[in-house]
Amino acid sequence: MSGEINRRKFLKCSLLGSSLFLTGKSQGHSVPLFSASPLSKSSEISRVEARYYEKLPDREIKCHLCPRLCQLGDKERGFCGVRENQDGRYYTLVYGKVASLNVDPMEKKPFFHFLPGSQAFSLATAGCNLSCRFCQNWEISQMRPEQVRNINLPPDAVVTSAENQGCPVIAYTYSEPVIFYEFMYDTSLQARRKGLKNVVVSAGYITPQPLADLLKVVDAIKIDLKAFNQDFYHQYVRGELQPVLDTIKQIASSPVWLEIVYLVIPTLNDNPDEIRKMCQWLKTEIGPDYPLHFSRFHPMYLIKNLPPTPVSTLERLRQIALEEGLHYVYLGNVPGHPGESTYCPNCGKLIVERYGYTINKNEISKGKCRFCGQKIPGVWS
């Protein structure tokens, strides 16, 4: 009979009592790698209970970490791809699982008013709770932890490694630190005890309570404000604008230092009127003293059909921000441009001269302009 199954053949193809054929073992790497060859084994994924979630009936959970408020059944993962419901408990799969690790200058984050010239021990895990079509780090941020190479680096090892590297700062960066919140929080706590500072590079898509708790253990946060337009957030980021604005206000009302980066994408979020409204909002809601960086876009990930941002566009937007009364407006990804440097808002003199990530001259002393004594907001020592 043509359809008959040979029992021996069937058993050969089903496990039922047989052994597992393992995938290859991934080796430890200190740089982000993506490979189509064997990826991380599930044993290399963490299983630490997540914070900020609610248990629901029938083994469901609701995550309260970010504004998505994912409600998930058993075995399901959140939008971030790194938090999973396992039998009614919610776990972070990336606690201590570092997918990218580097020592970077603070200026690369960028932080221009926070310990200029210092080195940041910088790390990230896989995953993100947004889905930006222009993501510059998509090879880790848009991946699940088992789709990248991870090294095991628990909080105490991060702190020890940062000390060994001579880094006074640990930076949680590259992907989206909100999604590795527990790892970031615990590491920050340990780092503080050792006298290290903690900085966060985030899109600010987080709910108020976890943010309030985080603000107690970190020293500076850089927020990527993607646009001042809900439609853009919906179409290109897959998120909402308002929670990010709320985050900015919450940080500004705390002692934690804040800087804002705006990646300017030609034709998508470079409308001068919109930028003017954003600057007015920033001045009204948080004041003129927090740095605003207009950063140059380069075609990446799902948006490859647009050119890099013209420098003239960046200059125009910087001029608008200055007209609206913001004191510290910078250009990013344009090495050598005068817009990289800091000018005293009182006397107008050049007080920090930068070239790329390098500082050529620093005329700030004890947090003040050396020429006129104007206080320059930031964390300088």
Place this chain on the structure above:
Amino acid sequence: MNKSKVAIVSSRKALTSESGPDPQVVLRLVRRGLELLAGGAKAEEYLLSIIPPSHTVGLKINTIGRRALSTLPETAVAIGLWLGKTLGQEGQVIIWDRTNEELKDTGYKQSTSPEALRIFGTDSRGAGYQTEPVIHRNIGSLFSRIQAEMVNSSISLAILKDHGLAGVTAGMKNYFGAIHNPNKYHDTHCDPYVAELFECQQIRNKHRLTVIDALKVQYHRGPSYHPQWAEKSQKFIISPDPVAADVVGWKLIEELRARKGLPSLKEEGREPTYLFTAERLGLGQAKLENIEVLEEEV
């Protein structure tokens, strides 16, 4: 307009124990379903009319629910072996899903020999994901190399489940397991993502047949397994029209829900609207009046 044909075949002997279905009965059902679609021709003839004999065929299964609620090896291996025999060689068939761990937990034994029925996950050595994302409408994803490069024809051998976000998960949504970032496509009831993903050439140009395993249907609180809301329906739903097959699966879930006194998915605000989107994209028929259901108990 020609109606899309969907076969529903059932047997009370298919799933008689908790240990799993009877492979012989499973195969008899699937072959009979294909005969119904063929309008009298043999199942093998029908199969060869939709899949060229030179093709390597992917059987995309769903093992996220492990042994409790997945495409079990008793089903997939039975179909895979017959498929290989019909095409010419066992090695022309790849049973696959996202990870070897899920396959193993569901009872599959990994096999990569080109001489035999192949069974492996995307995370196998030599497989993995492509390194450049496919960009199509709202989709931006890396495809499994199994789907994108290793197979010429594809069969979605899916499980029928209620889904808290999508409404229903069946043949089309099964392809979420063919990309690296399905977690990004679950908002707005997976609409339009399920339809737009299917529309990508890596799926649309290769998909030949949907075979929905409805032997045990999770009709409420899915996609997780909850035995109190799982029904032994003892059915397979088979169609070359991916949308029509899923619509018939959805109807079955609604019938089970109504019988148990549960509100409809529409009443719960989670109709699988991606099926209507799929119809608008020309992927198949979503209206029941355009679907001819051929039902038989074997």
